[in-house]
Amino acid sequence: MSKLYKLFTNKIFITVLWFGLSLFAVVKMVFAHSINNYLIYKYTFINLLHQHNLYTPQPYYADTNHYGPLFALLIAPFTFLPDGIAAILWTTVNAFILYRAILLLPFKIDYRYAILLICAHELMTASYSVQFNPIMTSIILLSFIFIRNGKDFWAALLIIAGTYVKLYGIVGLAFFFFSDNKLKLILSLLFWSIILFALPMLFSSPAFVVQCYKDWYLSLSEKNVHNEFSTMQDISVMGMIRRIFNYPQLSNMLVILPGMLLFALSYVRIKSFKKIDYQLLILASSLLFTVIFSTGSESPTYIIAFVGVGIWFMNLDRPMKPVEIFLLIFALIITSLSPSDLFPRFINREYVKPYALKALPCFVIWLKIIYETLTRDFARDTTVPAV
Numbered sequence: 001m002s003k004l005y006k007l008f009t010n011k012i013f014i015t016v017l018w019f020g021l022s023l024f025a026v027v028k029m030v031f032a033h034s035i036n037n038y039l040i041y042k043y044t045f046i047n048l049l050h051q052h053n054l055y056t057p058q059p060y061y062a063d064t065n066h067y068g069p070l071f072a073l074l075i076a077p078f079t080f081l082p083d084g085i086a087a088i089l090w091t092t093v094n095a096f097i098l099y100r101a102i103l104l105l106p107f108k109i110d111y112r113y114a115i116l117l118i119c120a121h122e123l124m125t126a127s128y129s130v131q132f133n134p135i136m137t138s139i140i141l142l143s144f145i146f147i148r149n150g151k152d153f154w155a156a157l158l159i160i161a162g163t164y165v166k167l168y169g170i171v172g173l174a175f176f177f178f179s180d181n182k183l184k185l186i187l188s189l190l191f192w193s194i195i196l197f198a199l200p201m202l203f204s205s206p207a208f209v210v211q212c213y214k215d216w217y218l219s220l221s222e223k224n225v226h227n228e229f230s231t232m233q234d235i236s237v238m239g240m241i242r243r244i245f246n247y248p249q250l251s252n253m254l255v256i257l258p259g260m261l262l263f264a265l266s267y268v269r270i271k272s273f274k275k276i277d278y279q280l281l282i283l284a285s286s287l288l289f290t291v292i293f294s295t296g297s298e299s300p301t302y303i304i305a306f307v308g309v310g311i312w313f314m315n316l317d318r319p320m321k322p323v324e325i326f327l328l329i330f331a332l333i334i335t336s337l338s339p340s341d342l343f344p345r346f347i348n349r350e351y352v353k354p355y356a357l358k359a360l361p362c363f364v365i366w367l368k369i370i371y372e373t374l375t376r377d378f379a380r381d382t383t384v385p386a387v
Contacts, residue, residue: 014113018120019095025127026091030084036061038087038130041075048072048200051208055219066223066296067132069200069212070164074135076203091127094134098123101138102307104145106276107314115310118328122306122336129300136168137287137304143172144283147179155179156188160196167220168294168304174286177273224295234295235302237363239356252295259293266373275378277315281369284312288366292359299339305362306336312369317376327368331361 007013029035039061047054054065054072078086102119103112126133139162146155155172162169179185201209226233234242238255242248266285272278287308291297313328337343338352352358 008117009110009113011113014117014120015099018099018116018123019092021120021124022091022095022127023088025124026088026130029128029130030087035083035087035130036063038083038090040065041067041071041090041130041132042079042083042086045072045076045079045203048204048208048212051204053215054212055215064219066216066219067166068164068216069204069209070161070196071132071166073200073203074165087130091130094132095123095127097138098134098141098303098307101141101145102310105141105311106145106148106280111314114314115307118310118313118332119303119306121332121340122303125336125339126300126303131300131303132166133301133303136162136166137307139169140171140287140290140304141283141307143169144175144178144279147172147175147185148279150180152179152181152185153188156185157192157196160189160192164196168290171286171290174282175279177267178279178282233298235297235299235356235358236294237292237359238295239297240359240363243355256293259289262367262370263289266370269373269378272378277376278373278378280311280315281373281376284308284315285366285369285373287311288362288369292362292366297359299358302335302358302362306331309335309362309365312365324368327361327365331365334358335361 026035040063043058043060044054044065044067046052047058048069054069057064075090078090081089099116102115103109105112105115107115123134139158143155143158143162146152146158155175159169159172162172176182176185198206198209200212233239237259238250238252241255242250263285266282269278285308288305291301291305294301309328309331313324316324333343334352335358338348338358343352
């Protein structure tokens with residue numbers, strides 16, 4: 001047992017596991033010629049250059065693009081490489097950026113590696129799909145870190161960039177009240193909104209990019225309707241309710257609005273805004289909320305939520321309560337492991353996927369976080385400042 005403990009607390013082992021699982025996943029998909037998501041990304045840039053509609057079906061891949069025009073510039077450097085190599089490099093960059101972002105969190109160094117360990121398998125799930133979500137997670141984390149460290153200008157860049165790419169980046173505004181220079185943050189948000197809106201025009205034309213944003217809105221609206229009838233999408237609180245109670249006509253707003261009210265209720269502890277423990281709870285809550293209340297959430301999206309789970313768990317008061325340890329194990333088994341071969345396939349096929357139960361542990365943990373923000377004693381911090 002002591003040898004196993006030493007292994008799972010060894011920083012080199014955790015680092016190798018983090019990158020090794022991710023690399024294994026993407027290499028497997030490359031050899032299986034199953035990198036459809038990368039092809040969607042690649043042709044976003046190509047279509048921008050040639051001023052072809054970014055959101056219509058293409059003969060080069062299945063499905064359609066749902067990322068903003070700015071995303072084309074992020075993927076641009078990879079499009080000049082062979083597809084297989086580009087997909088591997090893209091996934092590795094995703095893993096590396098998230099790795100660095102987690103290691104910048106305001107925890108003791110051992111706690112940061114523990115978060116990496118907790119999230120390693122969920123990263124592999126995202127890597128199987130050659131997903132952008134690890135970088136999206138990093139954008140949210142770094143927005144929080146930059147605001148805490150007084151780098152509001154760069155936090156604003158990430159918030160706007162994330163919003164223009166996938167809308168999820170707007171969650172960075174949840175950390176607005178942690179800023180020591182709110183006017184600078186507001187002005188920076190306005191500055192980057194203009195700059196990043198115009199930036200794709202350098203590779204295309206102003207009229208085409210403006211039209212792209214209109215097309216993007218229509219694309220997301222259509223996708224939202226489609227998600228509610230898909231077993232691969234809508235792995236959310238709304239999806240669970242729809243499927244468990246066989247109530248497909250459920251309005252998303254009947255669930256999202258109470259969720260938003262609970263999220264907003266966390267901010268009543270104004271005197272705790274400067275406490276690291278409280279800030280980390282808001283960060284964890286934001287990461288979870290972004291996923292579990294989105295009809296666009298699918299299995300690979302849960303790397304965003306699961307980093308929130310890891311942050312919550314490592315931010316708990318010591319000693320931890322048995323129920324808190326149970327919730328982590330519950331999340332590891334149902335949320336993280338259920339799509340894998342380590343989980344009974346019958347249970348996943350007959351129960352977890354049909355009823356969107358991947359969202360259940362994260363929802364319960366999110367409710368626990370809301371409770372903690374309202375009741376926890378933040379008189380003293382148990383974490384250490386960021387380095």
